[in-house]
Amino acid sequence: MCGIAGLIHKKAGGANIGQEMTDMLQALKHRGPDSTGYALYGSPISNYIMRINLAEQADTKKGFDVASQLQTRNDQVDARMAELGANIAKKENSTAYALRYEVAFDGDLKNLIDYIEDIEGVEVMSCGNGLELIKDLGDAAVVSAQYGINSFQGSHAIGHTRMATESDVDIRSAHPYWAYPFADVSVVHNGQLTNYWTNRRALERLGNRFNSNCDSELIAVYIANRISEGDDLEKAMRRSVEDLDGVFTYLVATSDSLGMAKDVMAAKPMVIYESDDFIALASEEVSIRKIFDHDIDTFDPYEGEVRVWQL
């Protein structure tokens, strides 16, 4: 089933979007308790923020000498960054397998990411100047506590609670998906794509990479591919409604915008609250109401509808 949510503060200064998104996602827990993910957009910095996972959570709970293997991978990541001229300004880890880097780099970003992901088991979850993409197993309360999300200040965010239907319960298949290799572009999705393999094969032939078998990843790759072809976000999303088959509602966030698209059957839910300085969207209104202490007006978007809000 899955639940998705998004919000954007248009007033300068933003808000505690970490707490807001946690409240919204926790209210959607009944739509998917398997994993929870956030794409949070803080104030942009000059360095790249990279979220890198060294292993799946499950892999760290079995086998011998796991800590040593993780350390080896970590060292390899650092070494490959240095090799390509990326200077690590800051490095943190929320868990033994999830790292956050701030990196000064002016080379070919795709090349850097490909080189890092060439290390066995290592995946670059996101890269951008403001995007922080965090996802893990469990509900929003678990993940937010694990990664210290509840005090995150920023302008906009999207999030996801997953009920695994098409692929495994693991971090790799959790949302959001980063639209590799475009900095600061992320996607969450609720639905099923029925022409996944047709589109995947076509996109792979163009050189795009897939890290999972989750149909939602296709949307991120599709959007990234359309942007690389010269489409702006809204145009790419409108095209996706024609090209992607199935039932879906998805959200896309970039460094300065938030967009939603709904399939022509309108089979997946979405509720929108919209005011001059704040927009909130979610699969169910109960989620939006968690961040308001007063009555609000909401509405459902219609079939095939695409909306994009700018900061």
Place this chain on the structure above:
Amino acid sequence: MATVSTSGQSHDMGLHTEKLTNRTQQRFFDAGESANLTYAWAPVVDTNKVGTLDCEGMDATAINIRIRELMDQGCGTIDLSNPGSMHGLCVGILSRLQLNVTGSLGYFGCGLIDGPNVHISGRVGWSCGENMMAGTIVVEKNAGSTFGAAIRGGDLVCRGNVGSRTGIDQKGGTIIVGGKTGAFTGFMMQRGRMIILGDAGINLGDSMYDGTIYVGGKIEGLGVDAVPADLNDLDRKWLKSKLDLYGMEAPNGIDNIQKIVAGKQLWNYDNLEPSEKKLVL
């Protein structure tokens, strides 16, 4: 409603099977109504006796139980507050009651009701009034998709816009939408009437068996076997009486309302299935 209470007039309005009589066409209940309008075990309630229910901190099950407890105490009017868009509230109420909801409901609000008059000051999520048998539901703001799915009777009113598949599988009663409605409105509709005062999305009335859809705005596209029909005086009279009842008006006037009915080209009731043909042969 007396003017349209015969099967003959119903036929004139495009409905060939529905008889506008009996319990499911009853809109309002009051203490003076006859016994056949209430279940034998229904609580004896006094509409002047008002119960209040603040839903803050309660879950859906507890709220629905509390509504019944208040009715057992004789409350014929219940003022419910802070529903917080929770799912499955106010469901399965099978006797007369005036229920005033301050706030919004989530999915499946007021489903399976048979008799109460419900007023909701906010909006409702998907499938409001699903399988409703009788009574009224009036929603002041917007509604989600599958509004009034499979309703059998009563009046279901949304003053704002509603999502897709409004009145899917409708089997009776009346659905009134003050604003727009999305795609597949009236999908597989079987009986009853629907009034959309605003625009309707694509595939309106797709695969409808019977029933009538009135649209006051623009129709983006008709579905399979949904065809336009002429609006007659009986339609106009009925539309006016129904809209007056809820203080609503057709933006472009009743004369400009479009009437959509089933073309019945897909009716194959008398045709044998392939397996049955073999048996005959």
